[in-house]
Amino acid sequence: MKYPEILAPAGSKEALIGAISSGANAVYLAGKRFGARAFADNFTNEALEEVINYAHMRGVLVYVTINTLVYNDEMDELILYTDFLVKIGVDALIIQDLGVLDLCLKRYPDLDIHVSTQMNTHSVDQVKFLKSLGVKRIVLARETPIENIIAIKKEVDIEVEVFVHGALCVSYSGQCLMSSMMGGRSGNRGECAQPCRLPYTLLKDHEIVSLESYLLSTKDLMTLEYMHALIEAGIDSFKIEGRMRKAYYVIQAVLSYKKARDAYFNKTSLDLEEDILYLTKLFNRSFTKGYLFNELPKMINQNLRPNHMGVEIGEVLSYYNHQVKVKLNDRLAMHDGYRIISHHKDYGNIITRIIKDGALIKSAEKGDVVTIDVKEKIEKGAVLLKTLDQSLEDELSLYMDEHYPVIPLKGICIIKKDQPIYFEVKDQEADFHLSSDIKIEQGLTQHTTHTQVLEKLSRLGDTPCYFESLKIDLEDHLFVPVKILNELRRKMIHDILKARLKRQQKRIIHHDLNISDDDILSEPTLVVKVRTDDQYEAALSMGIKDIYIDYRLKKENPFSYKAFSNIQHISKEIKEPVIISESGMLYRIKEGVSFITDHHFNVTNIYSARLLKSYHPTSITLSEELSKKHLENFHKKYFETFKKRINLEYIVYGRAQLMTTKYCPIAKTFDTLPHCHLCEKNQYALKTQQGAVLPLLHNGFCELNIMQDKPIHLISYIKEILSYDIKRLRLDFTIESYDETKKVIADFQKALTIDHMLKPTTPHVFGRYLG
Known part of the structure; x- marks a missing residue:
């Protein structure tokens, strides 16, 4: 193994x-x-x-x-x-x-x-x-x-x-847009602001069913x-x-x-x-x-606080004049960090004084009753937590010495009369051999001892090496110059460290990245993705042909594509037109089947598009995180680099999927087991501290999509987007009613046929389009 x-x-x-x-x-x-x-x-x-x-x-x-x-x-x-x-x-x-x-x-x-x-x-x-x-x-x-x-x-x-x-x-990593869409700092760009660590309230059919807590x-x-x-x-x-x-x-x-x-x-x-x-x-x-x-949701979530919990070490007995008296159940020392937690207080600081029986002490032990300074009023019964253990950090600081020895060596040194010194050392990778330039003679007045040779050869100083074993085979009555031993040791360590630094040269190849096929660009097309029967019927009534249908809807349409969850749990071959969201589906799709790659592939550059294009999709959906600045030259850059055209798609309407999560705040709140189906019976949402309501949508596999409170609505910019040779414009419906779906489609159809700009008439956001 x-x-x-x-x-x-x-x-x-x-x-x-x-x-x-x-x-x-x-x-x-x-x-x-x-x-x-x-x-x-x-x-x-x-x-x-x-x-x-x-x-x-x-x-x-x-x-x-x-x-x-x-x-x-x-x-x-x-x-x-x-x-x-x-x-x-x-x-x-x-x-x-x-x-x-x-x-x-x-x-x-x-x-x-x-x-x-x-x-x-x-x-x-x-x-x-x-x-x-x-x-x-x-x-x-x-x-x-x-x-x-x-x-x-x-x-x-x-x-x-x-x-x-x-x-x-x-969230599933790489599938989280929450920080990006809610605050402009993208987790996919290393800038996550961790909005998941903020308090939320759970709503059920618009009614509060949990107190505000760190529910995510x-x-x-x-x-x-x-x-x-x-x-x-x-x-x-x-x-x-x-x-x-x-x-x-x-x-x-x-x-x-x-x-x-x-x-x-x-x-x-x-x-x-x-x-x-x-x-x-x-x-x-x-x-x-x-x-x-396979932990349950209640074992995944920590809803009390989003940062270091520390270790409980005592209880507050009383408060008076900016001091608390506490009984300890573990050690407390100067410079330790602490927090005091109660129903109404969360206070933290560093220990600067410990008083016991009226005297200052450096540390206190389990069972001691001591007094420490605080800057806020603390109630009796509050819990004392240690959040920094200075003595533990002092112990671990030993390993932060850049000369800490980590390379074990095994050596043997043979010293015989009228022969050069032979010095052999092994590290984990190789054997090294050295001999002295001079032969060793018998001492007349001075004789070198075994201990002296061992001490000189094992003195490795500020190197990363140490001798795990060093055998000295020394004949009696010989004199070994200290200078020779020192030179052998230095040369041996130099050779060992030099050998460990040898790099294998790696090739850099400049590839021709052209691809063989070329797309005929689509005419400007509105495509619609639907999640409900009503949305599907609304799209049909408005004459929409290209419809991406949620895989759970039993609809037959010769122009439609089946839309699966971005987290896949199926393993059968795909034989019908499909919009795919993860690489495993590329492996499963039957040759010749029409498919479209969804925005979950996070296509933000032409090289990602080129790789996906090599699998012959009908079109490639670009990342929702691309701004106008990045979109305007995308197709042009692709053509200049690869001398080919490519059909691109961009979402111009719809609530952004802020994250897909295997964790369920609904099951956490109601303490249910997986597959409880509560999410299918009622409409749940998370409410932020600012009042935004984020719908929770299930994907059919006991996983949740957390949606943005308002839809992205780029109707004012669709002519601009079409001018970038992005010809397929998607409307992505999630919780919209039949009438709402029809209205949005009608507005976008009109916007494609008139010269002047239309503006959204309902609450909306622009996503990352404007930067």
């Missing part, structure tokens, strides 16, 4: 050093652009070269994330950047964007390419599709249960990487106690989330998960109680074993 890799986040140099020192096999990080954690420290190009050398010298792999969507006007910069990464020896790229993926697979044939979790890969068919492109490893969606992972490993010969610890996204905020994933199951599932890499976390968090997570993994293979007993406590102290939103092990 393969030894799984421990893969650690490195959002800063301190975290990288800590991860390597504590035993990570690989780290993942980002440069200053194109990473999904734009607000982490990240690394300049100069720093990237430095840290790759640092990691490689210590036998640790470095994966660089390019896990954002990329626009056409950024592609030249991106290629310069990826060329640079290849030249400095990066071990793999982690990629979200389909176009970037295709480009890098062709341009760097010797480089390992990993697919980011942002590509939302969760099924055997998706993995087979990506494998066919040449991908080395898949970072699976966090929603993938272990039984699916086992099936993937059984059916596809490909490396699989799985998140085992850290923050969970409530997830607990943190923690699978430390389930390492045996994950190892036996055949997972190749255990990924720790946390590029925005402090180095102490990364260090402890690596130590704990390495300990659990090694215990499995060494068949040793394991007590994880202390590790779990340390992980809880460093950061937690409470823990869940997540979708990996």
